[in-house]
Amino acid sequence: MNLAEHYNQLYKTSSDTILNGNYDLDAKINSVSDSRFGIALLLRPSEKIKTNIKQFLNELKAIEPNQYYYPDSDIHITVMSIISCYEGFSLEKIDIKDYIKIIQKSVKELREIKIDFKGVTASNSAIMIQGFPSDESLNDLRNKLRKNFKSSALEQSIDSRYSIATAHSTVIRFTEKLQNTKKLMDVVEQFRNYNFGEFTANKLELVFNDWYQRKKNTIDLAEFNLS
Incomplete structure (x- = not known):
C-alpha cells in the first residue's frame, strides 16, 4: 500500500x-453500558511526539x-487487533x-520499529495523525502474526473488519454536532503536513481493551522487547 496516497485520498x-x-457522531463513547472489549497489540509514540500532538489538540479544543x-x-x-472488541x-x-x-x-528476531508521524488525515468521524514506518518491520510483524494466529486454534478475528495496513493514531472523535466546522478544518489543514517527529518503538504492549483504548478500562497483559 502507498500510505501517502491512501492518507491523501482519505x-x-x-x-x-x-x-x-x-460527518458521523460516536454515540457510544460516553455510554456506561458499552461492553465491547477485546485484545490488541500496540505500540506507543514517545513523550516528545505526544507533546507535539497535544499542541495540535489544544488548538482544536479552543x-x-x-x-x-x-x-x-x-x-x-494498533499493530494488530487480535480479538476485535465485541460485547x-x-x-x-x-x-x-x-x-x-x-x-x-x-x-523473534524482529528489528526495532521506526515511525515518522507527519501530517494529519481524517475519517467521517475522527481526526488522525499520519504514521509512516521507515521500513518493512511493521508489515513483516503483521504478516507473521496473521500466519501464526490463523494456523492456530485460538479465538481471533484478525482482518475480520479490514486488513490493517496503516500506522495512524486516532486523536479526536466527533461526539457532538460541530459548532464551527470550517474553522476546525482550517486548523486541521494547517497541520496537514506538520512534522510531529520520528520515534523508535523498542517494545510492544499486549492489552485487554475497550473500543477506544481508554487507560481506565485497559489491562496490561504482556510486553515484548524488540531487538
Missing part, C-alpha cells in the same frame, strides 16, 4: 464530508471543546498464555 473524501455536515480528545495515556498505534468478551474466555507464546514467536 483526507480528501472525509474533509469534504465533514465540511458538508455529513474551537470545538466538546469533542473527545485522546489523552496522552491513550494515544497509540461480552472477557479474559475468562481465553488462556492468555497461549496468545503470548504466539506473539513471542512472531516478534
Whole structure:
C-alpha cells in the first residue's frame, strides 16, 4: 500500500464530508453500558511526539471543546487487533498464555520499529495523525502474526473488519454536532503536513481493551522487547 496516497485520498473524501455536515457522531463513547472489549497489540509514540500532538489538540479544543480528545495515556498505534472488541468478551474466555507464546514467536528476531508521524488525515468521524514506518518491520510483524494466529486454534478475528495496513493514531472523535466546522478544518489543514517527529518503538504492549483504548478500562497483559 502507498500510505501517502491512501492518507491523501482519505483526507480528501472525509474533509469534504465533514465540511458538508455529513460527518458521523460516536454515540457510544460516553455510554456506561458499552461492553465491547477485546485484545490488541500496540505500540506507543514517545513523550516528545505526544507533546507535539497535544499542541495540535489544544488548538482544536479552543474551537470545538466538546469533542473527545485522546489523552496522552491513550494515544497509540494498533499493530494488530487480535480479538476485535465485541460485547461480552472477557479474559475468562481465553488462556492468555497461549496468545503470548504466539506473539513471542512472531516478534523473534524482529528489528526495532521506526515511525515518522507527519501530517494529519481524517475519517467521517475522527481526526488522525499520519504514521509512516521507515521500513518493512511493521508489515513483516503483521504478516507473521496473521500466519501464526490463523494456523492456530485460538479465538481471533484478525482482518475480520479490514486488513490493517496503516500506522495512524486516532486523536479526536466527533461526539457532538460541530459548532464551527470550517474553522476546525482550517486548523486541521494547517497541520496537514506538520512534522510531529520520528520515534523508535523498542517494545510492544499486549492489552485487554475497550473500543477506544481508554487507560481506565485497559489491562496490561504482556510486553515484548524488540531487538
